[in-house]
Amino acid sequence: xxxxxxxxxxxxxxxxxxxxxxxxxxxxxxxxxxxxxxxxxxxxxxxxxxxxxxxxxxxxxxxxxxxxxxxxxxxxxxxxxxxxxxxxxxxxxxxxxxxxxxxxxxxxxxxxxxxxxxxxxxxxxxxxxxxxxxxxxxxxxxxxxxxxxxxxxxxxxxxxxxxxxxxxxxxxxxxxxxxxxxxxxxxxxxxxxxxxxxxxxxxxxxxxxxxxxxxxxxxxxxxxxxxxxxxxxxxxxxxxxxxxxxxxxxxxxxxxxxxxxxxxxxxxxxxxxxxxxxxxxxxxxxxxxxxxxxxxxxxxxxxxxxxxxxxxxxxxxxxxxxxxxxxxxxxxxx
Amino acid sequence: xxxxxxxxxxxxxxxxxxxxxxxxxxxxxxxxxxxxxxxxxxxxxxxxxxxxxxxxxxxxxxxxxxxxxxxxxxxxxxxxxxxxxxxxxxxxxxxxxxxxxxxxxxxxxxxxxxxxxxxxxxxxxxxxxxxxxxxxxxxxxxxxxxxxxxxxxxxxxxxxxxxxxxxxxxxxxxxxxxxxxxxxxxxxxxxxxxxxxxxxxxxxxxxxxxxxxxxxxxxxxxxxxxxxxxxxxxxxxxxxxxxxxxxxxxxxxxxxxxxxxxxxxxxxxxxxxxxxxxxxxxxxxxxxxxxxxxxxxxxxxxxxxxxxxxxxxxxxxxxxxxxxxxxxxxxxxx
DNA sequence: ATTTTTCATGAAAGCGTTTTCTACACTTGC
DNA sequence: GCAAGTGTAGAAAACGCTTTCATGAAAAAT
Numbered sequence: 001x002x003x004x005x006x007x008x009x010x011x012x013x014x015x016x017x018x019x020x021x022x023x024x025x026x027x028x029x030x031x032x033x034x035x036x037x038x039x040x041x042x043x044x045x046x047x048x049x050x051x052x053x054x055x056x057x058x059x060x061x062x063x064x065x066x067x068x069x070x071x072x073x074x075x076x077x078x079x080x081x082x083x084x085x086x087x088x089x090x091x092x093x094x095x096x097x098x099x100x101x102x103x104x105x106x107x108x109x110x111x112x113x114x115x116x117x118x119x120x121x122x123x124x125x126x127x128x129x130x131x132x133x134x135x136x137x138x139x140x141x142x143x144x145x146x147x148x149x150x151x152x153x154x155x156x157x158x159x160x161x162x163x164x165x166x167x168x169x170x171x172x173x174x175x176x177x178x179x180x181x182x183x184x185x186x187x188x189x190x191x192x193x194x195x196x197x198x199x200x201x202x203x204x205x206x207x208x209x210x211x212x213x214x215x216x217x218x219x220x221x222x223x224x225x226x227x228x229x230x231x232x233x234x235x236x237x238x239x240x241x242x243x244x245x246x247x248x249x250x251x252x253x254x255x256x257x258x259x260x261x262x263x264x265x266x267x268x269x270x271x272x273x274x275x276x277x278x279x280x281x282x283x284x285x286x287x288x289x290x291x292x293x294x295x296x297x298x299x300x301x302x303x304x305x306x307x308x309x310x311x312x313x314x315x316x317x318x319x320x321x322x323x324x325x326x327x328x329x330x331x332x333x334x
Numbered sequence: 335x336x337x338x339x340x341x342x343x344x345x346x347x348x349x350x351x352x353x354x355x356x357x358x359x360x361x362x363x364x365x366x367x368x369x370x371x372x373x374x375x376x377x378x379x380x381x382x383x384x385x386x387x388x389x390x391x392x393x394x395x396x397x398x399x400x401x402x403x404x405x406x407x408x409x410x411x412x413x414x415x416x417x418x419x420x421x422x423x424x425x426x427x428x429x430x431x432x433x434x435x436x437x438x439x440x441x442x443x444x445x446x447x448x449x450x451x452x453x454x455x456x457x458x459x460x461x462x463x464x465x466x467x468x469x470x471x472x473x474x475x476x477x478x479x480x481x482x483x484x485x486x487x488x489x490x491x492x493x494x495x496x497x498x499x500x501x502x503x504x505x506x507x508x509x510x511x512x513x514x515x516x517x518x519x520x521x522x523x524x525x526x527x528x529x530x531x532x533x534x535x536x537x538x539x540x541x542x543x544x545x546x547x548x549x550x551x552x553x554x555x556x557x558x559x560x561x562x563x564x565x566x567x568x569x570x571x572x573x574x575x576x577x578x579x580x581x582x583x584x585x586x587x588x589x590x591x592x593x594x595x596x597x598x599x600x601x602x603x604x605x606x607x608x609x610x611x612x613x614x615x616x617x618x619x620x621x622x623x624x625x626x627x628x629x630x631x632x633x634x635x636x637x638x639x640x641x642x643x644x645x646x647x648x649x650x651x652x653x654x655x656x657x658x659x660x661x662x663x664x665x666x667x668x
Numbered sequence: 669a670t671t672t673t674t675c676a677t678g679a680a681a682g683c684g685t686t687t688t689c690t691a692c693a694c695t696t697g698c
Numbered sequence: 699g700c701a702a703g704t705g706t707a708g709a710a711a712a713c714g715c716t717t718t719c720a721t722g723a724a725a726a727a728t
Binding site: 017018019020021024031032033036055057058059060061 | 705706707708709710712713714715
Binding site for chain 2: 050051052053054055057058063065072073074076079080082083086087090095096097098099100113114116117118119226250253257260279280282283284285
């Protein structure tokens, strides 16, 4: 019962028209007499014709596919962005080729190349670090690209994110207002601009405003895993540090659970604020006070921006900053 | 500085050979003299030639792309499967087009059609319910497909999962052994075979073995959200139910947090076992005792199976069942 | 030295569309 | 009644590759 692939030519023959006409009705071109259109559509239904997107792509030089480079789908933060991206993409009839990069420079180059080979119409890049090589590749290719949930520190690429400096400053200020003087800054690698440049700047800014001297020893640079948070908790326990700002939720959850497991009362003895407001932040007990980010929207807006870029529309501001919030939950005093 | 797209023809001209030869070296065909190969490769590097995958796809009738239908990337369970799929896919040089279906029948049909239009070489389907219409479409298409993390109850489609009947029975038995007599069965829609058919059967089996009579009132059918779990907790609180089996981790986390927030001590006053062993299960306190599933592997094996199908290799057993475990953590007594 | 094999390569026909150009048959407008 | 438009449609050339078939040269066999 295996049906042969039916092509536009089959439809044309069966409907007694040329391929060009079939193509016109399939693509909604108005230059077709209603009666003809009807007839063609009937044949399409009858034969169950489905246009070959690959052939279409070759002929039109558009693949209606966009590439998404994501560090790890398994990470709730990126998954939320991805969901926003996908929803808007399908709204605009684009499909998504997703590639996990593990934030690995080499892999990023590799997937970028396969995406370009696949003739994607645009690319959304998630990741916290951009090597010069990668940036070079971006700018050389005529394929539009936008960063979602991160900023290129050279601002050479359109991006959508929140203001990491201000939000961090606000979080740290809150910690200070609640009486904390020794506040740890916990994040992933400081070589990533989001940590080493923006968040750290916000942290310092808050300290400065409060007249607190910056202390190098309060900076804890690690990776983004839950386990690292647990480990960090043991280190934190025997110091006079009374609060921490964390750049990642899983990391923060690790710190929180580690602290609690060791008998430290949060928030009474230790206050904690995290950054991404993923579901994790609300699943743990006590619930993590967090900077809130419109994760889904960041993804959605990125994709929307990309559609404009692909249509060669004029963009007034390529670096879009979305509003953030600060949700006081249970790991801070009030 | 915009470089024109360089085609195979440009390379051929520059290297003084025919397109056929360039094609051969690009595809690793051995019928090329080493010297010629060298020369062509040099030109490829020099011109920075990158084969157009779309044209390739049209000519070869292979897209080296597979479609992945996922209910929601944002769900840790599916995201883990997806990660396994993607890793194996890239190992075999396939790219992935990912489509969120929201387990919506109509949307599933739609994305299936766009995937087929894009000429994917294979499809991996995640989702708990398969409509007849969809199954029909599957069997009519010559594109191989495999189910990941779910079984088609008609077993007409190759699939990879764990034994849901046995694992559930084991979990419920444990609850019974620890002295619980009234054990709630909490799951998503019973219309989904995984719940209404397999897990429920396991639940009944365990009860029967212990000589406990099945009680309809202990079945709680809801959706998979954390919020529903919270709500359910209030209902559960004022009954004589002392334990529950939950078919989903977020749901279980909701029940757990809801119970705890209302002063019910877990596991002393209420025991709880969940099913998917996503990260959530270990983030909450107390940590959720859970059936453990090799999530990443389920995805990986599915993809591997799909590669075999795409190569038209003989498959001995199209329904693969992977081993599960039962990890006693803190929401059961021992 | 001649025939047969093997090897390396080129020519050209697809693959299934889109799109440009051309053409024809009608309407209009005057 | 004729020139100029205006829809509607077809022919055919791309699009950038893979692949089959043919071919000539070199190697091997006789």
